[in-house]
Amino acid sequence: MKNLSALFLGILLLLGTTSLKSQNVWDLQKCFDYAIENNIRIKQQALNTAYNQNLVKQAKDDKLPNLNAQVSNDYSFGRSLTYDNTYDNINSTSLAGYLGTNVTLFNGNTLNNTVKQRQLDLEATLHDLQKTKDDIMLAIAAEYLQILFAEEVILVSEANIEVTKQQINRTQQLVEAGSLAKGALLEIEAQLAREELQLVNNQNSIQLAYLNLYQFLELPIAESFKVEKPKLPDLKANLTMMNAFDVFQNAIHIRPEIKAAQLRVQSAMKQLEIAKGSRYPSLEFGANYYNQYNNQYKDINGDRIDFGDQLKNNRRSSLGLTLNIPIFNRFQIKNSMSNSELQITDYKYQLQAARNVLRKDIELVYTNALAALNRYISTEKAVNSMKEAFRYTEEKFNVGMVNSVEYNQSKNNLTVAQSDLLQAKYEYIFRAKILDFYNGVPITL
Structure with a gap:
């Protein structure tokens, strides 16, 4: 029975190893590239x-x-206009065609300013x-680093479990030899159970981090991957940072x-010029x-x-210029200019607000x-x-100089400190990367 169990466990380990080898491994840049192509917010x-x-x-x-062209077909009944420009009681059918073109020659530079405004908006x-x-890239980098952090925490948990298992073996021998009470063994075994539970929680944390990363990428879980573990910088080599x-x-x-925000201020200024242009006369050329x-x-x-003779006789063409002079339009131009000035002021406020938000974000990140880093x-x-x-x-516990409670407390203190060290390490790396990003340096790991 033991041989069958060992064989079954070996098969599972072999399958797991094969699955890991065949699974995709993505670095941070590949995550960025995929998100830019597939993220819904970016597409919108x-x-x-x-x-x-x-x-x-x-x-x-x-x-x-x-x-523009126009064709009309009319049926007239009763008194109708005849060819010699008199009226007679006849029923007739007429076919008329029109072709016309217009082009604006001048309209207070409105057309040119509209083009410039639309280009600024673009x-x-x-x-x-x-x-x-x-x-999106900042969010992806945060989740990527969260995964790396969770993986290191798991390594710490697994190492602590291994130490605890070794201590259980030593404690078992001491109990059997009568050097320790059985309660000490039970305390160590309870500690192992707590550490194994913490390992499960850490494994769940890494799964949630992967899920968050997949969602930012708009990636189906069926197409999952493992992140590449880069060589992270030595924090001691980065004791100085560019100030906020x-x-x-x-x-x-x-x-x-x-x-x-700056471009929208310029766009609002162009809108004011467009409104002012409505005060000037406009000139159009037309041909019909x-x-x-x-x-x-x-x-x-x-x-x-x-039919042919009528087309020769009835054709009529015209060329002309049309000058429109605004005199009074119910204060529409004045109100439009006033609204444009208000829009300029509003966009200037938005620009200042954007600067303030950026400054606060940089100061907070710094x-x-x-x-x-200090932590x-x-x-x-x-x-x-x-x-x-x-x-x-541990040495004193092995010779019975301290009890299992003191031993577990010392081990827990070390575990907490190791976790705090990892958390401080990854938080510093992420914040430093954000500072570099604000400074124009692409995010890389």
Whole structure:
């Protein structure tokens, strides 16, 4: 029976190893690339960009002449106008055609300003698209590092379990030899149960971190992957960071949300110029062609005029200029200018608000990064001290100088310190990467 169990366990381990080998491994850049191609928020923002591209194209096309044609077919009963411009009681059928074109020659530079405004709006949406990509990449980097952190915590948990199992074996021998009471063994076994439960919780945490990452990527769970474990930087080599003020001074010149806000201020200024342009006269050029056929038209001899002759005789063309002079339009122009000025002020407020948010975010990230670094340095010293303290406690426990409660307390203190050290390490790495990102450095691991 034991042989069968061992064989079954071996098969499971072999299958698990094969599955891991065949499973995809993604690095952080591959996660970024997949998200940019598949994330719904990015796709929606890309649609908004395409919409604004169409608005720019339409604004340019509005400067072109138009061309329209019209054909009408009428049936007249009773008194109708005849070919010699008199009225007679006849029923007739007439066919008329019209072709006309108009082009704006001048309208207070409204068309040109509209094109410039739409181009500014398009540039703003392109920066909005980049901001959306940046937000998704930051979220992905956070989940990626959370997975790496969870994996290291699992390694710590597994190492602690192994130490506890070894201590159980030693304690068992001491109990059998009469050097320790059986209660000490029971305490160590209870400690092992708690550590195994914590390992399960840590394994659940890593599964949740993977789930969050898959959701940011819009990736089905059936297409899951494992993250590549990079070589992380040595924190002691990064004891200095660029201060928050310098990062902010660089960020306001490169961050897409700031550029988008600046472009919207410029767009609102163009809207004011468009409103002012409505105060000026507009000049249009037009050309028209008209022709008509009537089945009852007759010449002086009473003979009906055929279709071809009527088209030659009835054709009419015209060329002309139309000047529209605004005199009074119920204060629409004045109110439009006032609204445009209010819009400029509002967008300036939005620009200042975007700068304030960016400054606060950078200051918060810098403060958290510095705190995490200091916490890492102090915790690292604490871990080294607790390792030595635990080793000393373990030696005394083995000779019966301390009880199992003191032993477990010392071991728990070491475990907590190791977890705190890992947390401080990954928090500092993430915050430092965000600072670099605000400073124009791409996120890499």
